[in-house]
Amino acid sequence: xxxxxxxxxxxxxxxxxxxxxxxxxxxxxxxxxxxxxxxxxxxxxxxxxxxxxxxxxxxxxxxxxxxxxxxxxxxxxxxxxx
Amino acid sequence: xxxxxxxxxxxxxxxxxxxxxxxxxxxxxxxxxxxxxxxxxxxxxxxxxxxxxxxxxxxxxxxxxxxxxxxxxxxxxxxxxx
Amino acid sequence: xxxxxxxxxxxxxxxxxxxxxxxxxxxxxxxxxxxxxxxxxxxxxxxxxxxxxxxxxxxxxxxxxxxxxxxxxxxxxxxxxxxxxxxxxxxxxxxxxxxxxxxxxxxxxxxxxxxxxxxxxxxxx
Amino acid sequence: xxxxxxxxxxxxxxxxxxxxxxxxxxxxxxxxxxxxxxxxxxxxxxxxxxxxxxxxxxxxxxxxxxxxxxxxxxxxxxxxxxxxxxxxxxxxxxxxxxxxxxxxxxxxxxxxxxxxxxxxxxxxx
Numbered sequence: 001x002x003x004x005x006x007x008x009x010x011x012x013x014x015x016x017x018x019x020x021x022x023x024x025x026x027x028x029x030x031x032x033x034x035x036x037x038x039x040x041x042x043x044x045x046x047x048x049x050x051x052x053x054x055x056x057x058x059x060x061x062x063x064x065x066x067x068x069x070x071x072x073x074x075x076x077x078x079x080x081x082x
Numbered sequence: 083x084x085x086x087x088x089x090x091x092x093x094x095x096x097x098x099x100x101x102x103x104x105x106x107x108x109x110x111x112x113x114x115x116x117x118x119x120x121x122x123x124x125x126x127x128x129x130x131x132x133x134x135x136x137x138x139x140x141x142x143x144x145x146x147x148x149x150x151x152x153x154x155x156x157x158x159x160x161x162x163x164x
Numbered sequence: 165x166x167x168x169x170x171x172x173x174x175x176x177x178x179x180x181x182x183x184x185x186x187x188x189x190x191x192x193x194x195x196x197x198x199x200x201x202x203x204x205x206x207x208x209x210x211x212x213x214x215x216x217x218x219x220x221x222x223x224x225x226x227x228x229x230x231x232x233x234x235x236x237x238x239x240x241x242x243x244x245x246x247x248x249x250x251x252x253x254x255x256x257x258x259x260x261x262x263x264x265x266x267x268x269x270x271x272x273x274x275x276x277x278x279x280x281x282x283x284x285x286x287x288x289x
Numbered sequence: 290x291x292x293x294x295x296x297x298x299x300x301x302x303x304x305x306x307x308x309x310x311x312x313x314x315x316x317x318x319x320x321x322x323x324x325x326x327x328x329x330x331x332x333x334x335x336x337x338x339x340x341x342x343x344x345x346x347x348x349x350x351x352x353x354x355x356x357x358x359x360x361x362x363x364x365x366x367x368x369x370x371x372x373x374x375x376x377x378x379x380x381x382x383x384x385x386x387x388x389x390x391x392x393x394x395x396x397x398x399x400x401x402x403x404x405x406x407x408x409x410x411x412x413x414x
Binding site: 090092093137140141142156158159161162163164 | 196212213214215217218219221222243254255275278279280281282283284285286287
């Protein structure tokens with residue numbers, strides 16, 4: 001459990017994946033590789049890649065971010081609060 | 083009483099004239115003449131002419147307005163409501 | 165646009181913003197409050213004097229002139245006259261509109277115009 | 290700038306704007322309210338989902354980043370999550386400031402940023 005990255009899904013992404021979160025075992029993965037990995041598992045995510053931002057531990061991630069163990073990575077589709 | 087123009091004073095103009103209103107008997111008077119008439123009676127008003135607007139019956143008057151009997155003319159010094 | 169203008173010597177009351185007409189997505193209440201400090205001085209309150217009939221007329225005209233650019237569902241203005249103690253509201257404006265942009269726009273523009281054109285004067289008593 | 294951020298499943302409450310800290314001359318409360326009409330449809334309400342820890346964090350960061358341009362005394366944000374019936378507030382923002390310009394500026398900018406960046410999503414249930 002201590003060498004796992006958790007990925008969170010919200011809004012319609014949660015319906016696409018059928019889950020609110022997925023645990024991924026990895027030593028460290030770049031944002032683009034994480035997307036590839038997720039799209040391989042849930043191909044329907046591809047259509048939502050554009051417009052969806054990644055956040056790491058509650059902070060929007062840069063395009064060249066590397067995510068590691070124990071990180072909580074969230075897929076943030078376009079928001080609509082307020 | 084039916085051929086009188088009432089002139090109203092507010093804020094510090096009320097203190098200068100010592101009254102809230104003055105009745106003036108006139109058949110019709112232009113804005114500039116009204117000012118002359120008022121300044122003759124209360125010379126201290128002169129210093130406040132600039133910045134003070136005239137209103138006739140509750141509506142700001144144009145510079146070339148003519149005021150007549152039964153009009154209520156108000157001297158409106160710079161406002162500070164809100 | 166529904167307009168309601170009130171001038172009163174009594175403390176102003178706020179209805180709060182928790183519930184609105186279901187057609188409106190934005191509700192704003194603004195209060196202008198008398199500050200304890202006027203420049204360097206500590207004051208107990210401010211005295212507001214108004215040329216009331218014209219003040220009402222002018223506020224109505226200002227709101228009508230803004231309704232085209234900022235179409236809102238309703239605007240309520242309350243302005244207090246007489247002595248307003250520090251910490252209490254001298255003016256409350258409540259705006260309901262479909263979207264927030266027109267409510268914010270109307271409110272800001274109305275307050276600017278109120279302070280420029282509506283015959284109300286404050287003084288330190 | 291005092292900042293208070295609350296996310297709750299309960300109806301939001303408005304404190305109204307009739308009394309303020311005596312150092313503040315402006316008090317604004319804004320409510321974003323769920324409209325009965327969503328496009329052509331009549332709806333009972335909207336369901337709000339949030340990534341709460343990040344939403345709080347992001348709102349705090351947005352407010353801090355706006356405090357320089359719009360220095361206010363205090364800001365309180367309440368955002369409701371779960372089902373919000375039409376006519377009720379999904380968000381209430383209360384701002385106190387010395388002058389109204391910074392309160393209006395902060396409020397408008399905050400709402401824009403909230404709707405662009407804070408991880409909250411609404412859907413028709």
